Amino acid sequence: MASTSLHRVDFLQWDEYFIGVSILTAQRSKDPKTQVGCVIVDTRYRVVGAGYNGMPWGCPDTDMPWGKDEKDPLQDKNTFVCHAEMNAVMNKNCVDLEGCRLYTTLFPCNECAKIVVQSRMAEVIYVSDRDSWKMDASKRLFDQVGITYRQFIPKRNSITIDFTKHT
Numbered sequence: 001m002a003s004t005s006l007h008r009v010d011f012l013q014w015d016e017y018f019i020g021v022s023i024l025t026a027q028r029s030k031d032p033k034t035q036v037g038c039v040i041v042d043t044r045y046r047v048v049g050a051g052y053n054g055m056p057w058g059c060p061d062t063d064m065p066w067g068k069d070e071k072d073p074l075q076d077k078n079t080f081v082c083h084a085e086m087n088a089v090m091n092k093n094c095v096d097l098e099g100c101r102l103y104t105t106l107f108p109c110n111e112c113a114k115i116v117v118q119s120r121m122a123e124v125i126y127v128s129d130r131d132s133w134k135m136d137a138s139k140r141l142f143d144q145v146g147i148t149y150r151q152f153i154p155k156r157n158s159i160t161i162d163f164t165k166h167t
């Protein structure tokens with residue numbers, strides 16, 4: 001029998017939606033080279049935290065270093081910047097994150113992986129990965145505790161946010 005339902009069929013799938021929110025969140029970052037965004041989602045598909053990489057609260061972006069300096073750590077952004085994952089956890093609006101999924105634009109580094117593990121999250125879904133010992137360490141930790149991770153494989157190239165058109 002033919003269906004009489006007329007609902008839209010090109011609606012965003014959950015993964016597309018949460019990765020989309022991660023990418024949008026990354027656009028808040030002031031890092032001139034790499035903008036990272038992530039959202040934490042509970043088992044009922046509710047966003048319970050979001051964050052992007054940025055300087056700690058109260059530290060003016062204009063006063064902080066945004067480049068790298070191997071010789072002087074006080075002039076290196078990595079000495080100060082808070083990673084997106086840490087910020088998402090710090091921003092959580094629920095008591096604990098056990099069983100949650102982390103959607104992120106960049107696979108978590110080893111420091112963020114420790115936070116993901118200690119928060120008892122269940123899965124990491126990421127857009128891109130880096131060939132780095134830090135990411136290898138993260139995978140080792142995730143494998144050890146059974147946190148699954150998978151790359152987001154897009155089925156469409158883009159989604160549009162048009163501020164001038166909305167019904």
Ligand SMILES: O=c1ccn([C@H]2C[C@H](O)[C@@H](COP(=O)(O)O)O2)c(=O)[nH]1
Pocket residue numbers: 031033034035036052053054077081082083084085106107108109110112
């Ligand atoms: O797990 C991670 C790893 C990195 N970040 C942030 C930290 C920095 O602001 C950039 C990386 O800068 P590069 O110059 O590309 O090394 O990404 C993060 O938020 N989470």
Ligand SMILES: [Zn+2]
Pocket residue numbers: 083084085108109110111112113
């Ligand atoms: Zn990190």
